[in-house]
Amino acid sequence: MSKQVTIKQIAQYAGVSEATVSRVLNQPELVSKQTIQKVKDGMDELQYRPSALAQSMRNHTTKTIGVVISNVLNPFFTTLVRGIEDAATKRGYSVIVCNTDENPDKEQRYINMLVDHQADGIILASTGNHANYHSMVNDMPLVFIDRMPQGKDANLYDTVLVDxxxxxxxxxxxxxxxxxxxxxxxxxxxxxxxxxxxxxxxxxxxxxxxxxxxxxxxxxxxxxxxxxxxxxxxxxxxxxxxxxxxxxxxxxxxxxxxxxxxxxxxxxxxxxxxxxxxxxxxxxxxxxQPAYLIGTKAFITLMDRLANPNRPVTHDIVRTKLVIR
The missing domain is CATH 3.40.50.2300 (Response regulator)
Known part of the structure; x- marks a missing residue:
């Protein structure tokens, strides 16, 4: 299977050293185009897949975000999550969706899980029962959707809401x-x-x-x-x-x-x-309320926060539209 293929096997197949294979993976600018092609041919032939864990340790990112919502069966949240997922896929991110059922204990467990698994950030529809999210996420980027955070958290985190x-x-x-x-x-x-x-x-x-x-x-x-x-x-x-x-x-x-x-x-x-x-x-x-757009904006806001951790907090209000039948 592809996950069992090692750098050593690729090096043997391509007729180069393990150090050269490593440079192709991490510093390709130091390797000739001919050698890069030989190594890539070996990877394709042996169906090599780089270790996601190793990559995350090198890049300090897991390319994974968490989305914590109250009820995945609610069509609003279903569409919102789709907006997040579509935007995330374009950027090479994976999405973990967590359903709290408006239970603050479940919410805290899911947030702890995402922190423990070193997700790059969280998009959260809060239960409104926690006064200090910073104590849970520390410096992990957190974007609130649908519900405004309470107390001092209101000034600490980005939000994407409707009026x-x-x-x-x-x-x-x-x-x-x-x-x-x-x-x-x-x-x-x-x-x-x-x-x-x-x-x-x-x-x-x-x-x-x-x-x-x-x-x-x-x-x-x-x-x-x-x-x-x-x-x-x-x-x-x-x-x-x-x-x-x-x-x-x-x-x-x-x-x-x-x-x-x-x-x-x-x-x-x-x-x-x-x-x-x-x-x-x-x-x-x-x-x-444009749920898909809210999801897309929430993901973009999270990416902006990851790229610029010290930028000012933003509160994005998405317009609703009245539909009269």
Missing amino acids: NEKGSFNAVDALIKQGATRVNAIVSPVATTGTERLNGFRKALTAHDFPIREQDIALDDYLGQHTAELALNLIQTNQCDALFCGNNVILMNVLKVLKEWQIGDMKLAVFDDQPWFDFVQYPIISVD
Whole structure:
């Protein structure tokens, strides 16, 4: 097998010394083109593959990054990771994807694993439960996506985010302009994201002189496990005629309730956009956040940090787009 081929075997095949093979691998400018070709021919013939570990020790890089997200089944994160992976592949990097399930202990274990395996950097959708990421990663580059880091970490690390508050405001504003008279919300109170989206919801109500009643807001976990019960309660108790869903997982569960109870007259808005929304019987207003672009930008930001460790911290806000159906 190729991994068993040694430099000594290549040297014997090419009729050169082991030192010459080593120079071809590490300092080819010191070797003649004819000798380089002989060595390369030997590598091809013997199917030699350089040791990734040895290369990383020489170059002080593993060409590997970690991506730590909350839920790989969420289409937003699936698309975001694809953006990271496509950008990383072009630069010769491998990606390790870790799924935390919004569990801070799992998040810490994954970060420790990536540090122990000397990943070159981490792209992180934080659970929001750790106050000091620096103590975990030390000097390893870390880029936050989707959620803003808390406390002093906010000034230490690069971020690639969207304007959650403005996006939510626009969605709820559109619901009211379409004739909604009582808008309720179901959101996931995850890290900064849930808070910002709730702020946008409240500001839109205020802008239209709608009362803000806490009973009009329901909080669910990131998997939307209680959405059905919460949505039914809002609809039956509050008699709302519009629902704002904090993410597409919550929306999917709301749609199941509407179908099961045969509720046909309901205006819907959601933070995020998916192609299948076009085929739903309800005209869904959505906040399109460009997940693929966020992933690409996050990787580029990480590479910039690796190349320039001392450059100023950057906070990139990616624009959302309101989609009205």
